[in-house]
Amino acid sequence: MGSSVETLEFQAETRQLLRLVIHSIYSNKDIFLRELISNASDALDKLRLESLTDSSLVDIDTTGLHIALEVDKDARTLTVRDNGIGMTRDDLVELIGTIAKSGTAGLLEKIKESKDAATAESLIGQFGVGFYSAFMVADKVTLRTRRAGTDSGTEWESDGEGSYTVQTVDNLPVGTSVTLHLKPADSEDGLADYLSESKIRQIVKQYSDFIRWPVRMATERTDAEGETTHEVDTLNSMKALWARPRAEVTEDEYNEFYQQISHDWLAPAETIHMRAEGTFEYEALLFIPSQAPFDLFSRETRRGVQLYVKRVFIMDDCEALMPDYLRFVKGVVDAHDLSLNVSREILQHDRQIRGVRRRLVKKVLGALKTMQAKDAERYAKVWAQFGRALKEGLVEDTDNTEALLELVSAASTHDPEKTTTLREYVERMKDGQEAIYYLTGETRAMVENSPHMEAFAAKGYEVLILTDPVDEVWVDRVPAFDGHRLQSVAKGQVDLDASADGDQDTDAEKAQREQDFAALLPWLTTTLSEQVKQVRLSSRLTTSAACIVGDAHDVTPTLEKMYRAMGQQLPTVKRILELNPAHPLITALRTAHDNHADDPALAEIAELVYGSALLAEGGDLPDPARFTRLLTDRLTHTL
Structure with a gap:
């Protein structure tokens, strides 16, 4: 038995904000289900935690916690139900009845000034109003809830316009159900058929596959004889490998997950599993592929790191988490303290995210350095695939110049069959040799046959052979390695006599030539x-x-051509x-x-x-x- 219905008006500013959320903020309407499932997952987390610390909840059985999706095609409703912590009437009014009660006026002003949907979405994201994305696809939303440890429940209902109703309802189970009275499907408005089993499965798989709780849905199956059976399917895998200790994950599981997110049939060359605790907690599971994608150097190529928040998928190719020169790295980063509505713009300016990025980069470069030291053959294959991209970092990432220089592997005149690191080059330098010599060119054959190489070959000096287009740029940006300057054999004055073995021209002989x-x-x-x-x-x-x-500081002809082409x-x-x-x-x-x-x-x-x-x-x-x-x-x- 319930109480009388109480109708409450939204505040004027809140009403304006709600209208923006419904009609103009979110470009991807599918995320309404992500938001509701995430809210349900939080409610389950809270119940499990409070049942361990609140004596009034110790008798609650938490073994069957789950999220249920219920479809009623006749009534055109989709319900998201959980048996989590639930809410009281006051919770409802506080958390849902009032949107962004602090700072709403300032937020609205910023949105009006932005005149940009993407900017507006990023601003909205800071105020946690994802629940109201339900009104993008629904004419009316009915929420019923009962707080664990209380006797009665509450019903909240609104059409997303000027008001909402609240009433007390008896005999509700513990937890929350959100019923969406769906608008008709409309391709022009971006409204899919959200009563379709296939569409629901697709959304759950994309956004909520790794939620720790099962997301279940009743389905119908008709066999060849026309017999209909009903069953309950779990739509999500719940296998968030990154949240498990590394010792508990098998190599096969890592490989399977990598292939799932990368669509690559080969096993990764390296797996990086890390967890950061402290002021900003996150887990990361990154992979260095064995083979470069065909579009690695295309402008349209997508970066491989996905962002999750508390196991909820937020975005693909998160640019804020990985620099462009590591665009080949695949994997996920799962942050604990970000809003689900976080946007690319917010991420780019977030100090903590920049800190995460720095740590991820150092972890990837460190993994490559370890591979180089322990498995030179495997590293050579990785460098052959991604070395050109990594060298872009010598132009873009001054903070990691030294680490990247240690990774550089280049052809040289020392051994036509093998590449060499700069460290190995330095160890082989002649007595008295101060510079690391190199020559850039289009092909190894052109470099080896260049007139510039003649004296170096005659006197036994090793020269690095650099044939990637990016080599033309980074060698000018990097002044030295391990105290030895990088010197092009095609630039500046070259006098090998001073430090070369063998015959040396005397000053008198040099003076005579100049006179001749x-x-x-x-x-x-x-x-x-x-x-x-x-x-x-x-x-x-x-x-x-x-x-x-x-001259020593001249632009090379090849680099000049590159600039003109751009x-x-x-x-x-x-x-x-x-x-x-x-x-x-x-x-x-x-x-x-x-x-x-x-x-x-x-x-x-x-x-x-x-x-x-x-x-x-x-x-x-x-x-x-x-x-x-x-x-x-x-x-x-x-x-």
Whole structure:
């Protein structure tokens, strides 16, 4: 037997806020069921906890706690029922009858100023009004509840407009039921058929699969003979592996879960299971895949880390939890102290989330470092798949530069069959060698055959061979490793004699060379002034006649092309032409210039020397037709 119905008016500001929630805030209407199941799960958690500490509740049996979904197609109702802690009348008025009673006016003002649905949703999320998302799909909501340890229950009902009713109801079971009187399905309004078993299953699977309590629903099955049977199915798996101690989870369970969330048929290369306790508690279960997805370097690729709050799914590819260069990492992070309605915008500015991100990144990089030390073969395979992405971190993540440099694995002239780490390179450095030498290029063959490599090969210096596009960027951003600067063999002055083994040129010999070429070098600098800013003698060439180098801080031609391809206009960078003073062509050119400085053919030969050097490094000729004509004429004159 119940009491008379009491009708209460929503406050004006609360009514405005409710209207926003119903009509304009949530873009995904499916989340109403997530919100109601989450509320029910909280009620079950509270009952289990209070039954352990409240003497008046010790007789309550908590072994059958569950959430039930009930569909009545004739009445067009969907009910979410739990046998949890329940609410008193005062609880109802406090928790549901009044929305965001503190700060509502300020919130409304911010929403009006935002004029943006995404921003509005993020603001709403801070006030915990998810229950009212039910009105997106329902014309009326009836809530019946009875608090554990009390004798009578309460019914709350509203159409989501100006008022709600409250009355006392006898003979209610302990717990809460929320009955939604559903609006008709309407594709234009985004209203699915929420009475459909398949739709309900899909929503529960997506958002509430790992809720610790069973979510059950009565179903009908018709066999081939037309016989109908009724059964109760549990819709969620309840297997939140991340919430279990690692010692209790088998490798098969980890692999199965990874394949479920990643849609990858291979087992992961590494599993990272962690739990953080303290001021901000969370669990994380992360996986480093064995194989890169086909779209790893596509702009549309999605990051792999999902965000849960208390086992309730919130969002895929949570950008706030993992930097872009670790976008290949799959897994889940389950936070204990976030609102279910938390938005991407809130996450990006949340200090605690930034702290979680820092710890996750260090954990992933640490796992890769451990793999590198303990299983070099497995690490080599992982680096081959994800090294290019990891090197993006050397550009983006200055806080972890040292950790990332330790992970870098690169081809080098030391061993054509294996890559090397920077640490291994440093251990092999020659006595007196100060720099880590490298050369970037499109392919290993182009780098190995580059004129810039000749002196280094002749004197036995190891050179890193960097052929990923990102290499052009990070080597300029990272000044040194373990106290040794990174030096391009195609930039700046190179003098290997000072520290090389074997014969060294004396100062007198160097001075004599400079004197021998004193007339040719300035003439060439003037003749080729449109192409180069200087012509000088080289100490890096042994067999080639000439090469083109940049100043120590010049942008490389490849990087210049990359920037231009991205629409960034850069001033043309003139480079330096270096000549091999021992090459027959260069000595013949010097002699010809010394004897016939006014011969117009010398200028054409100068162009051919420059063009040949440009081609040797894989560059593009400014005028291929002219170069071909000059070369043909020269060849003709020699026959």
